[in-house]
Amino acid sequence: MARDMAQAAVTIVTPGLSTFLKSLKTTPVEPSIENFISLLKRRQIRNSRPCAIATTALLHRVVGEFKGRDAGKLIERIREVGRRLVSAQPHEVVVGNIVRRVLGLVREVVDDSKDSETNANSEIAQISQQEQSPSQSAHRPNLSSTISSFSPLKHAAAEPGQLHASRQSEATSESRELLKRPMLSHSYTSIAAGVPMSHSLFGLFSYQDTPSASNTPTGHHSPTGKGGALTSHNLEKLADFSKPNARVDLKAEVMDGIRELQDELEQSDEQIASNALDHIHSNEIILTHTASTSVQRFLLNAARKRKFTVVHAETHPHDHTATHGIVLTGRKRYNEEHDDDDEGSSWKPLIAAGIEVYVIPDSHVFAIMSRVNKVILATHTVLANGGLIAAAGAAMIARAAKEHQTPVVVISGMYKLSPLYPSDTDELIEYGDAGSVVPFEDGEFVDRVDVENPLYDYVPADLVSLYITNLGGHAPSYLYRIVADHYRQEDITL
Amino acid sequence: MSEPVAGNPVQASDTTNGASAPPPETGATNGSQTPSSAGAPAPGPEPKKLSAAELKKQKQAEKQARRAQAKAAGPPETNPREISAKESQKQVKDSKQASKDGKSKPTPPWRRPSQPTVPVFKDAKKEAKDSTQGKKLPGLFFGHLYTERREHSVTGATKGVHPAVLALGLQYSSYEICGSTARLVAMLLAFKPVIETYETPEGTSLARHFISHQLSPQIDYLRSCRPLSVGMSNAIRWLKDVIIKIDPATAEEDAKRDILSSIDDFIRDRVTVADKLIEEYGEKKIEDGDVILTYAASSIVEKTLIRAHKAGRSFSVIVVDSKPLFEGKRLARKLAYHGLSVKYFLITGASHAVKQASKVFLGAHAMMSNGRLYSRVGTAGVAMLAHAQSLPVIVLCESVKFTERVALDSIVGNELAPAEELLSESERKDMLPLKPYLPSGLLARLGAPEGEGDGEKRAEPGDVVKWIEGAENLQMLQVLYDVTPAEYIDIVVTEHGSLPPTSVPVVQFMSTDKK
Missing domain, CATH: 1.20.120.420 (translation initiation factor eif-2b, domain 1)
Known part of the structure; x- marks a missing residue:
């Protein structure tokens, strides 16, 4: 230090x-x-x-x-x-x-x-899992509060029931309400518990010995005897592992x-970019916003073979400098860091690749949208329900695109995909320095008027047409499944 | 909305003109000069400080302007367009010889302080063509729009433009008078001295002569400063109608008095009283506990909110604003000054602002005949978000701003604004560190003489605009308006009452048919 x-x-x-x-x-x-x-x-x-x-x-x-x-x-x-x-x-x-x-x-x-050992106890584990599900569904409401005990955010975490596709849309908007309905939650947990939804179908059997992968979060914090037993079972197994294992x-x-x-x-941008030609055709007019290396790489990759036009909303007042930077020079940060990840030729602006770029203020988004073929958004975080948190202004862009029936493509590395379900999106929104909206020199104004500067927007899943990640393209409704592949249920509550 | 005062704005923008805006060349000059320039003395002898050619053209224009004014001291007898075209052809030769001392020439004593340089007429279409040479067109999207460079000085004004109108034009182009109602009223007020000072030449009548010879140059000049607003066009149509209908037998004094008084009546009926009524109707739409969201600034929304506040309604206001004009700042300040609780968002935060609001009040630049709202760019986005949240969207608009025009999108008809306005001084400063990373070709193309080593220190905020203009394939776009679909609008409040947007053509028909 x-x-x-x-x-x-x-x-x-x-x-x-x-x-x-x-x-x-x-x-x-x-x-x-x-x-x-x-x-x-x-x-x-x-x-x-x-x-x-x-x-x-x-x-x-x-x-x-x-x-x-x-x-x-x-x-x-x-x-x-x-x-x-x-x-x-x-x-x-x-x-x-x-x-x-x-x-x-x-x-x-x-x-x-x-796995290499016998999975003799797998059946027992599954049986106990099924037995416990009704009692746990009653305790599920505890879940969100247990998360908030260490995090100021009160997201409802991904729950087995919510992972079920048919519940998807309801769960996103009213996950809390859903929790209060015993009938519903009972029915869907039993489905989820019967089939371990959280694992890939191929791993159906090999994973069964994991004690109640889908139920652990609740069991972990549950005061009931059964839940406690489950936890201890889990820990026991982990401790098992601590025995010398050659x-x-x-x-x-x-x-x-x-x-x-x-x-x-490191490779995620590159992998995403390799999909570019599948998604961008010639002479498209593509609207994007803010300064994102991923989007930049994606477009650059497409620019190798196709001619298209980019309309870039500048995302004033947070990212406009970075936006101008990326448009003019291909890089958004010019003060530090670039010496670490200098990738030489990859810092090429789109304009140098022969792509016409139009920079517009954010207010022009609706006006221009009628001519745009495709909207490509960069994101801050992707949520398990298919919604995303992106730079402020994204909500307006996405909605304007929806109104004009323009597809919205979100570019995101897999690491941005979070297992969180937004129960209250406002909590995920960070507010920035009001001084960048109205300079503090204008003291009188700042004194009298309440200046707010949200840095992020929540874009609901229904406004997004497609996610492109380093794993390929996904429908927003499928993201829950990828979440289940990448995160273990036990870990969703940290 | 005050009567335009000649003075500072004129001086200021005149001085900045040389530095920032490219020289306003007269179309006539160029039209005649381009073919002859090969034979004419090349720009060699000119001092090559800026772009030599540009500097020269500017000087010529100024020079020519003076000459034109001197020659046309008498009353204008023919169409000024033709005159100046002919004259300028003659003057090209003269001005070339004398162009060096053009700027240092002492101000002729007859020139008024509000008229620092002398007007010469400028042919809009030719100008538009010329401007494409130095500057990129807003091609893809707005290539069809009037791309003439905005007039920031009186150099290009035709003779016979009244000083009050000259001053007004500058206030338009610098956005000092902004907002369609303010522009409408200011224009009518500026026309009053034009009418007062008018003298009908022998052998013709006011009704026949005034419009083509006195009024049109004024309107053309204003249009060159900023395209006319819908309200202004409506008012001009009305004014012409009034003048044409004057009985040629009427004595000139009486006729002028009639026109002046009908201008006053027009302002009173269509603006002042209309505003009062709209305020009244609008105020009734505000209830205790409401959170009213408004976008940018509209004088009528402002008045309505203040009136409701004074009536003791307890509500708060959210002002959503956008660069580069930041009109909402003034509105927010005013409302806060009146004691309202005001929140201020930029348009990127609009989705958050809309969540907190309960009603949306919007001002209008114009109401289209198909029920769409033509207003400050960004309005459509805000209305869309509000509509998505099922908030009532209320448009306040005087019927004088209704037009029979229709629009489907914001691209076909719009007003293009200079893109360099988009970058404020501080934004330009923020971008300076980019310089070392600029594509190498760009700086070379710009002819930046400094080496890479000291580049950063010597870069100036003004350079940033040059980078953007110089960069191939890169453009900044700025339009001033957008079109809000009728389905986002719940009510249009006019002086005739509150209507759905579909009733706009009916009101428009009624209010024009009444006469």
Whole structure:
């Protein structure tokens, strides 16, 4: 830390992602966590990608420093770090996503080693699972409150029942109300419990020995005897793993997994971009907004073979400078960081690739929309219900597109996909500095008028036509399924 | 809405003209010059400070302007267009020789302070063509729109434009008078001195001569400053109608008095009293506890809100605003000054603002005959969001702003504004650090003489505009209005009462037919 500070003082670099990553190599874990927390709190690391990169790097280190072979303790440790990070900056949902992904990695390693053993107890586990479901449905309302005990946000977490596609639309808007209806919840939990929806169909049998993957969140916090028993069963199994096991090195496996995760973060833009030609045809007029590297790469990739026109809404007052930057030079950050991820030729603006770019103020979106063929949105976070949190103005763009029957395509790395269901979207919206709306020199105005500056918009799922992630294209209604593939139910409540 | 005062705005924009806006060349000059320029003395001897050619053209224009004024000291007898075209052809030669000292020439004593440079007529269409040479067209979307560069000085004005109108034109182009009602009233008020100072030449009558020779140049000049608003066109049509109907036998003094008094009546009936009525109707739509959302600034919305506040209604206001005009700021300030509780959002936050609102009040630039609202760009987006939230969307609009025109989208008919207005000074400053990363070709093309090393220090906010203008394939777009579909609008409040948007053509028909 001290060295980092000294270094920062010498080169006059504001602390950010690059300084954090540098310092991470030399600083012990605990100060690093503290450092990251304060960077998050001061918003010196912000936006999804830097947060994801920093979180993965930090967790890599946390796992590396972890002593012992007890998987339960490792999970507890990661979880503990994760909680601190999430509560430091609950708006950066991606931090929680990464923590959950890493937790999932640990569990996967545990499961894999279990798989090789006999799965004699799998049937028992499934039976107990089915038995418990009615009693748990009664306790489900506890769920959201247990989350809020450590996080200021009160999202309803993804629940097995909600994962069911047919409930999708209801669950998104009125998940809380749904919880209060015993009849409904009873019926859908029993379905979910009968078929472990949270796992891929191919893994149907191999995963069955995971004790009640779909039910654990409630069981974990449930005061009832049955739920408690389940938890202890779970922990017991994890502890089992701590017994000397010659075949699997837990730590090494998890570290490998994290490295893969890092690779995924690095390659996600590229993978998304490789889909571009499937989605953009010649002479299209594409409207996009804010400054997003992912969208930029996507469009650049399409520009190799196709001619099209881009209309760029500048997202005043937060991102307009970055937008102009990306339009003119191809890069949005010009003060720091770029020396870390200098990819040379990839910093090419669209205009240099022969694409006509029109920059418009955000007020012009509706006026222009009648000529736009396709809207491509960048996102901050994608939610499990298919909605998304994106830079302010996105809601208007998406709705205007809907009114004009223009398809809305959302470009997002998988790491932005969160298992959270928005019960109250306002909580996910971060408010920015009012001074960027009305400069504080205009003191009289600021005194008298309540200036608000929301940084993000919530775009409901029904306004989105398609998600393009590094895994390909998905309908918004399918995202719940991908969530289930990427996150373990046990980890949804951190 | 005050009567335009000649003075500062004139001076200010005149001085800035040289620096920011490209030289307002007269179309006539160019038309005649382009073919002859090969034979004419090349711009070589000119000092090559800016773009030599541009500088030269500007000087010529100014020079020519003076000459034109000097020659046309007498009453205008023929169409000024033709005159200036002919004259300028003659003057091209003269002005070239004398163009060097053009600027330093002392101001002739007969020139009024409000008239710092002398007008020469400017042919809009040719100008539009010329402007494409130096500047990119807003091609794809608004290529069909009038792309003439906005007049920011009186250099290009034709002779015979009244000083009051000259001043008004500058106030239009600098958005000092903004808002369709204000522009309408200001125009009518500026026409009054035009009428007062008019003297009918021998052998003709006021009714026959005034419109073509006195009124049209004024209107043309105003149009060159900013395209006429619907309200203004309606008023001009009405005024012409009044003048034509004057009995040629009427004594000139009486006729002028009649016109002046009917202008006053028009303003009273169609604006002042209409506003009062609309305020009254609008106020009734506000209930205790309401949160009224409005977009940008409308004088009638402002009056209605203040009136309701004074009537003791307890409600709060959300003003949604957008760059680059930030008209809503003034409205928010005024409302807050009157003690209303005001929230202020930019349009990016509109979806949040709409969530907090209970009703939406919108001003209008015009109501289209197919029930659509033509208003400040962004209005449609706000109305759409409000409609999606099932909020009542109420438009306040005087019937003078109803038009028989129809529109389906915001692209066919719109007013294009200079894109460089989009970047405020501070935004330009924020963009300066981009310089080292600009595509190498761009800076070379701009002919930036400085090397890469000291580039950043020497970059100036003004350069940013040049980058954008110089960058290939890149354009900024700015239009001023958009069209809100009728289905987003619940009520249109006019002085004839509250109507659904579908009734606009009926009211429009009634109010024009009455005469």
